[in-house]
Amino acid sequence: MERPEDRVALIEWLDRDGHVQRSVDVAAWPLSLGRALDNTVVLDDPHVAAHHARVETDASGRLQLQALPSRNGVKLDGKPVTTTALLPAAGALLQLGTTRLRLRLRTEIRSEARAADATPAVPESLAPEKPLPDDTAGGLRAPLLAGLGVLLLALANQWVTLDPGADYTAWLPTLLGVPLALAVWCGFWALLSKLFQHRFDFAGHLRIALPWLLVMALVSTLWPQLAAALALPRMSQAGGLVNTLLTALLLHAHLRHTLPQHRRAVTTVVAAVVIAGIGLQSALTWRRHDSLVAMPYMSTLPMPALRLSGTVPSAELVQDMAPLAGQLAARVAQASKDEEEGVGEDEPGE
């Protein structure tokens, strides 16, 4: 438009992701919308009526949307409009058929703006300028350090499991596998980002994955040792749960990064999946092992230098086992009760 001051509104076509496809200027009211060629704005959408809606000023000069007879109707900011509705001063989202339009209105009062000597009035509703997404923000140094930590921990773990003098090829799975797996992992998430945000954000996901992986590696290496050193079987049993939660948090961080518009939904879904997964797993373990953990005892043995807790006389442990028989008898009673109830179903089949 040659004279921007004549522009009273701007209509923008939005695609599914909310990006603007094209826009037209509006110089004057009223404005008619529809598929027919005599409309001010022609919408090329088979789900739009020939004359679908009008935007006009009412008696008191306010802008209002008028829905004309149509099969699919008009939605103003998500709400159906049956006859007329006032337009918000800042503008609105309109949906006609499958077409999504954003109507941006000039909000400053024209007479005052003219009087104020061309000092360009900034409409209050306009969001402040956003900084560009900076791919090097925060630097890559911290993630790279984390990555180095992950690799070193993996190699240390590998060193411990190898016998002295092992062939150097034994290192290859870790040396190549960890970076490769990381690349596949981040590549997968970057593809998802590409799908939802149209950018292959490999570095962003790498920045998320590395610190979390370092935390997970540290926890899974140190947790059992700590539990053994303190002689806390409960802590050892909780190790699996901690690992699960850390994995869930990692997934959560990736998903939030992939779907930034749906953060609350992502959190809810991840939390629900984690709770359901843990619940199901616990139920299955309980069924097989009569306990919430499959391993019936703490299997990590403390190294002599790290053995912080003392010993008890063996007779004390033998005393501790006294209640076990009673607990087991209750289990047996429960099992035979279950069997009696199940007899009717089992017998013909066997």
Next chain:
Amino acid sequence: MQHTGPRAPDRPWAKAFFATIFSTFLAALLWALFMGNGSAVLAATPGTATAAAAPGLAAPASTANSAATSAATSANTSATTSAPISGPTAALAIEPAAPTGVSQRIYERARPQLVQIRTLLKTQDSQSSVGSGFLVDDAGHLVTNYHVISQFALQPSRHRLVYATVDGRQGALQLLAFDVVHDLALLKPVDPAPLAGRGFVALRPAAEPLPRGARIFSLGNPLDVGFAVAEGSYNGPVERSFLETLFFGGSLSAGMSGGPALDEQGRLVGVNVAARRDGEQVSFLVPAAQVRTLIERGRGAEPINTPAWAEITRQLLAHEAVLTQRFISQPWRNAGHPRYAIPVPQEVFMRCWGRGSPQTARGLQFERSDCEMDSRIFITGALRTGFLTVRHEAYDGSKLGALRFAERYSASFRNELMGRDDRQRTAPRCVEAQVSSGALPLKAVICLRAYKKLEGLHDLAVLVATLDGTQQGVQGRLDAYGVSAASAQRLAQHYLDGFAWNAPKTASP
């Protein structure tokens, strides 16, 4: 324990990491594979697998041939003989081929007293187990193995017992008494008439011990092929056996279980019970003395018509009390370890096997000792109990260094099965602590499982690891199958007390 050489690197976080990638990328593929496997498994479970999976007791099979094969494949170290299969009593064909004059005479004399014992499914009249038996008195009492009639004893509402004589007479049987520990059962015909006047197998008096090497003759109906006599030698009692068992140097096959083994005068020496399949002509008999006890106890008894779990439990509790008492009264042997006193049982009724890692190994060095009892009590085809095992592994990680040793030492401690909830037993309940035994710091885990049908009996597992060494250690395990809770406590304490420092030899010189 059970060190198994190099293992895959154990990094849970890495596993989770890979697993997540896999599950995300390949979920559909895995699912498809899983579905494929599922259907394959279902398709590949016809009758032959079932036959092979049920050692000792018969499985419904088609021909005597396949039954023989299944018995041979399924039999392991102490598989009991007893078994299969259909076919009429085609016994007479064997007579002309008698190997010696004595054997011919023995068979002729015992023929009328010999029967086949069949356990039939009540609803189908098809046999689910077949063994042998013999008359022990004029009143028609018959003796066989408990394991021949165990299905009837445990589920009398679904089975019935039938005898078939050599000359083709058949009739129904009642179960009067059994001795589950010695694997014997006493039966009586419902109608004594067809078995009357046939005489009986006399017991060889206890006062006349049989010399080693004497010829004895085992009779029965092997694999349901037909009645047969198998000649062999008497080799005295089995050594290092908790329950007195006779070693018969002859062949016993499935189906001969419960048949009599007779001396040259035709008197009972023992009852056929089991054979080793990893050797040749190594078979076992229950001594006649146990038969005598059972007859005296069960002669006037009422027939058993309800599941016999309670009686089995009673007999097993009596057995385990004696076993526990005898075991605890023995002092531990020294394993000869320079640093630790490790409890190793006396080889009075246990047998120990040792094994070490190859000297050239670069990794963890170990020496292993496995002590087991031969005597195991048959309850069902899937359950044997009433025995102990003790084992340990001594580790030397001086070629590894402290960190690597610690990893392997823990992995070995993790590599122990405690069992889970199944048909016979509950899941284990465990207690654990760092204990001291003779000032030696130990990690000890005690787990108990209860039998679901044998109320009051448990499986005990005591797992012990020494904690003082940075590059050496010992892990030991005691298992007691079928013991009371009180015995379990005594055994656990006894085992823990077996660990100590060895007398410090370095201090004295």
